[in-house]
Amino acid sequence: MIQPATIDVxxxxxxxxxxxxxxxxxFLTAEGIAKGGMTLIDTLRATALYSRMPxxxxxxxxxxxxxxxxxxxxxxxxxxxxKVANDQLGEVFAHDIRAIGVGFATKPLTDGEPTARCLxxxxxxxxxxxxxxxxxSSFLGEGDLDADLIRSASVxxxxxxxxxxxxxxxxxxxxxxxxxxxxxKVALTLSDTFCVARHHAEFTQLVxxxxxxxxxxxxxxxxxxxxxxxxxxxxxxxxxxxxCVTHGAEGSVIVxxxxxxxxxxxxxxxxxxxxxAGDLYAAGVLYGxxxxxxxxxxxxxxxxxxxxxxxxxGPRPQQSLKALIG
Amino acid sequence: MIQPATIDVxxxxxxxxxxxxxxxxxFLTAEGIAKGGMTLIDTLRATALYSRMPxxxxxxxxxxxxxxxxxxxxxxxxxxxxKVANDQLGEVFAHDIRAIGVGFATKPLTDGEPTARCLxxxxxxxxxxxxxxxxxSSFLGEGDLDADLIRSASVxxxxxxxxxxxxxxxxxxxxxxxxxxxxxKVALTLSDTFCVARHHAEFTQLVxxxxxxxxxxxxxxxxxxxxxxxxxxxxxxxxxxxxCVTHGAEGSVIVxxxxxxxxxxxxxxxxxxxxxAGDLYAAGVLYGxxxxxxxxxxxxxxxxxxxxxxxxxGPRPQQSLKALIG
Numbered sequence: 001m002i003q004p005a006t007i008d009v010x011x012x013x014x015x016x017x018x019x020x021x022x023x024x025x026x027f028l029t030a031e032g033i034a035k036g037g038m039t040l041i042d043t044l045r046a047t048a049l050y051s052r053m054p055x056x057x058x059x060x061x062x063x064x065x066x067x068x069x070x071x072x073x074x075x076x077x078x079x080x081x082x083k084v085a086n087d088q089l090g091e092v093f094a095h096d097i098r099a100i101g102v103g104f105a106t107k108p109l110t111d112g113e114p115t116a117r118c119l120x121x122x123x124x125x126x127x128x129x130x131x132x133x134x135x136x137s138s139f140l141g142e143g144d145l146d147a148d149l150i151r152s153a154s155v156x157x158x159x160x161x162x163x164x165x166x167x168x169x170x171x172x173x174x175x176x177x178x179x180x181x182x183x184x185k186v187a188l189t190l191s192d193t194f195c196v197a198r199h200h201a202e203f204t205q206l207v208x209x210x211x212x213x214x215x216x217x218x219x220x221x222x223x224x225x226x227x228x229x230x231x232x233x234x235x236x237x238x239x240x241x242x243x244c245v246t247h248g249a250e251g252s253v254i255v256x257x258x259x260x261x262x263x264x265x266x267x268x269x270x271x272x273x274x275x276x277a278g279d280l281y282a283a284g285v286l287y288g289x290x291x292x293x294x295x296x297x298x299x300x301x302x303x304x305x306x307x308x309x310x311x312x313x314g315p316r317p318q319q320s321l322k323a324l325i326g
Numbered sequence: 327m328i329q330p331a332t333i334d335v336x337x338x339x340x341x342x343x344x345x346x347x348x349x350x351x352x353f354l355t356a357e358g359i360a361k362g363g364m365t366l367i368d369t370l371r372a373t374a375l376y377s378r379m380p381x382x383x384x385x386x387x388x389x390x391x392x393x394x395x396x397x398x399x400x401x402x403x404x405x406x407x408x409k410v411a412n413d414q415l416g417e418v419f420a421h422d423i424r425a426i427g428v429g430f431a432t433k434p435l436t437d438g439e440p441t442a443r444c445l446x447x448x449x450x451x452x453x454x455x456x457x458x459x460x461x462x463s464s465f466l467g468e469g470d471l472d473a474d475l476i477r478s479a480s481v482x483x484x485x486x487x488x489x490x491x492x493x494x495x496x497x498x499x500x501x502x503x504x505x506x507x508x509x510x511k512v513a514l515t516l517s518d519t520f521c522v523a524r525h526h527a528e529f530t531q532l533v534x535x536x537x538x539x540x541x542x543x544x545x546x547x548x549x550x551x552x553x554x555x556x557x558x559x560x561x562x563x564x565x566x567x568x569x570c571v572t573h574g575a576e577g578s579v580i581v582x583x584x585x586x587x588x589x590x591x592x593x594x595x596x597x598x599x600x601x602x603a604g605d606l607y608a609a610g611v612l613y614g615x616x617x618x619x620x621x622x623x624x625x626x627x628x629x630x631x632x633x634x635x636x637x638x639x640g641p642r643p644q645q646s647l648k649a650l651i652g
Binding site: 019051054060087100114314 | 345376377379380381382383384385386395413414415418421422423425426440441640642
């Protein structure tokens with residue numbers, strides 16, 4: 001017999017503190033940074049880039065963690081599994097996620113790498129270019145999974161960024177198995193075209209265990225090999241019961257149960273910083289689905305949440321999304 | 327023979343990273359926090375308050391450091407002396423102040439207290455209530471003074487908040503002596519009524535070594551014993567060649583060389599967070615004086631810089647003050 005779920009969504013991802021700074025295109029060029037993307041950097045590069053970038057502000061980030069922040073802001077219940085170190089930035093991450101009502105109890109890494117940082121450079125066109133030092137976050141493994149927590153969640157949401165080290169890959173497959181055995185759903189975001197390209201065969205295998213898949217147009221193309229948007233969405237929807245593919249300013253397409261829904265983007269008064277747009281879109285859709293709404297309604301909440309995220313600096317909501325959706 | 331100064335202002339103060347969070351009046355009441363003030367807190371209280379306050383954002387702060395950030399943004403040259411620890415928040419502080427072009431070379435504290443943090447709670451009325459854990463910052467002593475740096479600055483600006491431990495008090499008197507021996511000026515901000523009340527006799531003694539004094543109405547009253555604003559300004563101006571006293575929304579009064587100048591506040595489109603208002607007022611006035619402007623012009627730059635600071639969350643300028651003053 002399947003017990004009723006006690007929380008809506010459990011997120012599993014890289015626990016990261018963001019360092020956000022405004023800069024210009026010339027700085028990106030001088031540093032050889034591709035605009036709009038995510039680049040993994042090591043300690044040396046992190047130190048060098050940080051020493052040259054402008055003064056910044058620090059705030060908790062991490063893709064799946066941002067999504068949990070969005071769901072909590074919408075009124076959903078959630079928890080998070082991710083690895084920080086026992087250092088000051090780890091304390092900041094843990095404080096912030098707990099303060100917004102998201103359960104977080106993963107044991108911090110001790111005597112190892114420091115807490116992950118993402119150096120985010122925001123250009124005047126509101127694009128964010130991310131340079132991620134993974135540190136402690138990538139050391140998440142199967143031992144960090146709380147099986148009871150997974151069984152208690154309607155949806156376990158996995159962040160593709162984390163799907164890199166063998167331990168994390170094993171943890172993802174294990175989490176999906178525990179969730180399905182308890183009659184729960186598994187969601188995945190592909191996160192990044194580079195991640196998908198780097199682990200293509202294993203991502204394809206993982207997607208076959210996924211109920212709700214999130215991707216942007218580039219990631220959909222990378223996984224399916226279909227460069228054209230509609231063809232990529234179609235190919236993706238053959239692999240997974242529900243696929244949600246974002247398409248920048250055009251909004252998104254959700255294919256679920258054989259039906260295709262076009263979801264319009266929500267209007268934005270002033271585009272400031274695209275950091276967190278995809279994370280908050282996923283928050284809205286997952287909130288809507290777990291609240292029992294139909295797909296178009298869930299998609300609209302995703303658009304609203306994404307619009308809030310890009311109207312200010314930083315990835316997490318700065319006003320109550322629950323109030324925003326009325 | 328007096329050598330020309332090579333930098334405009336050297337700031338000496340508590341090196342602090344701010345943790346800013348929006349909250350409501352009920353939270354302040356529940357925590358017993360007096361709105362608008364600064365309270366020193368110990369490790370236990372810092373941990374307890376942090377565990378209960380909302381998710382925040384971290385950014386470099388510290389009163390005199392914010393003032394140096396303002397002068398740099400206006401186009402002035404400056405340096406800073408303050409004590410961080412060799413930890414992650416210390417790295418953040420050092421990076422941010424250097425990134426805005428302020429010289430900073432004070433040796434970090436090792437194997438002692440962590441870098442100072444100020445838990446700042448912003449209420450819907452834009453007031454900030456500060457809870458400061460001084461940590462490493464209060465361990466600044468005479469040994470941290472760079473005498474050549476002091477001699478190279480037109481003005482050495484001392485932050486009253488730091489005037490607490492005997493080592494810091496000795497450092498202030500020593501810095502004033504070095505500056506005057508080199509034909510330079512000494513400025514001081516009284517920082518806080520509580521600081522003034524706690525060390526009244528020594529503050530009075532220190533003021534007799536000061537050329538440019540900054541205070542708000544409460545601090546002026548605390549030092550002079552005159553509760554009425556005009557009387558307090560008059561009493562203060564008898565102690566010091568130039569006194570600048572802020573008066574909230576009414577602007578400020580500067581008495582210099584026997585002349586009294588009323589300085590209007592600059593208009594603010596939207597009052598968001600008063601953190602840094604006094605620090606940035608001092609930045610504008612010190613920039614103006616070291617640039618050779620007359621007192622009313624310097625005061626107007628102070629008003630403009632303060633208005634920028636209170637129009638956003640956080641104490642340091644978020645747009646070029648140089649561009650703002652044209």
